[in-house]
Amino acid sequence: MKLGRFIFQIMKKVFTLTLLAALSFGAYAQKKETKDAVATPAATPKTAGALTTSEYQLQEKIFRAALKYSDGDAAKNALFSMMVQNPEMVSLKDSLAILYFNLNRNAECVLVCRDILSANENNDNILEIKAIAEQNLGLYRESLADYEKVYGKTKNISYLYEIATLQYQLKRFGECNTTVSAILNNEEATKQTISISAGQGQSQKVPMKAAAYNLRGVIAGDLKEYSAAISNYEEALKVYPDFVLAKNNLEVLKKSQPKTKTTDKATATPKKK
Numbered sequence: 001m002k003l004g005r006f007i008f009q010i011m012k013k014v015f016t017l018t019l020l021a022a023l024s025f026g027a028y029a030q031k032k033e034t035k036d037a038v039a040t041p042a043a044t045p046k047t048a049g050a051l052t053t054s055e056y057q058l059q060e061k062i063f064r065a066a067l068k069y070s071d072g073d074a075a076k077n078a079l080f081s082m083m084v085q086n087p088e089m090v091s092l093k094d095s096l097a098i099l100y101f102n103l104n105r106n107a108e109c110v111l112v113c114r115d116i117l118s119a120n121e122n123n124d125n126i127l128e129i130k131a132i133a134e135q136n137l138g139l140y141r142e143s144l145a146d147y148e149k150v151y152g153k154t155k156n157i158s159y160l161y162e163i164a165t166l167q168y169q170l171k172r173f174g175e176c177n178t179t180v181s182a183i184l185n186n187e188e189a190t191k192q193t194i195s196i197s198a199g200q201g202q203s204q205k206v207p208m209k210a211a212a213y214n215l216r217g218v219i220a221g222d223l224k225e226y227s228a229a230i231s232n233y234e235e236a237l238k239v240y241p242d243f244v245l246a247k248n249n250l251e252v253l254k255k256s257q258p259k260t261k262t263t264d265k266a267t268a269t270p271k272k273k
Contacts, residue, residue: 056085072103090116097126106133124153131162140169157188161208164215173219180219183212190239198244210239214246221253229253 059081066075076099083092093116100109113130116123131146144166151159160183167176183189189209196211198204217232233250236243 056082059085072099075099076103090119094123094126097129101129101133104136106136109133110137110139124150135162135166140166144170157183157186157208158192158194160186161194161211161215164212168215168219173223176219177216180212180216184209196243196245199248204242204244206240206243206245210236210243210246213239214243214249217246217249221249226253226257 059078063075063078063082066072066078076096079092079096079099083089083096086092093112097109097112097116100106100112110130110133113126113133116126117130121127127146128150131143131150134140134143134146144163147159147162147166150156151163160179164176164179164183167173167179189212190207192208193205194208194211195203196206196214213232213236217229217236220226220229220232230250230253233246233253236246237250240246
């Protein structure tokens with residue numbers, strides 16, 4: 001049975017605003033640095049390959065245009081040029097991590113996130129992006145450790161569900177069941193929704209409580225506790241009757257169960273002598 005996985009998405013609008021905010025800060029910092037800079041002696045040579053302010057602004061314009069037309073490579077190249085001009089401006093490196101994430105360049109994203117977090121371990125947004133990228137790469141242990149850190153700070157049960165799915169992937173069923181119980185006992189589980197796979201490349205938003213029951217059913221099925229699995233799938237459907245994945249899981253499980261042969265004595269036809 002396929003386990004429906006919570007799909008985290010950063011909307012393009014939010015992504016663009018985040019990057020442009022970083023650039024706006026960069027422009028402000030650039031102007032302030034120019035205003036407050038101490039005059040450089042004429043004899044001091046200009047650093048080889050350094051960008052002038054006008055060149056920085058040109059790269060910023062290229063970056064904005066690349067974002068507008070969804071040209072990831074052009075945006076990346078422009079961003080690298082700006083980072084050369086302002087290597088101390090961490091917001092540009094944050095933008096690079098977000099850009100790699102949105103381009104599905106997960107390996108590069110993880111490397112940049114590690115670099116950022118080595119300097120500031122309290123950058124929760126980058127920690128979350130790193131956890132997702134690691135999960136996409138199949139680095140489940142690393143992703144789990146990062147999600148546990150994020151959940152410890154936020155107490156948001158959407159992260160708790162991610163923790164449960166990773167524990168399942170690692171076959172840590174006891175821990176996974178404990179995490180699922182924590183979700184079911186949380187009042188927010190009936191209020192929050194998450195995106196779950198509905199098959200054929202489709203997804204469906206369902207209440208987290210229903211998703212938690214479905215996950216518990218999957219675990220029970222893997223442990224060959226079929227009655228418990230059926231019961232949990234039915235609980236998931238009580239919470240959300242249109243839950244496609246839970247319906248499919250329940251149907252597949254019932255079909256796979258051997259049918260017991262019983263004889264109805266009241267309607268049995270006697271054999272002829």
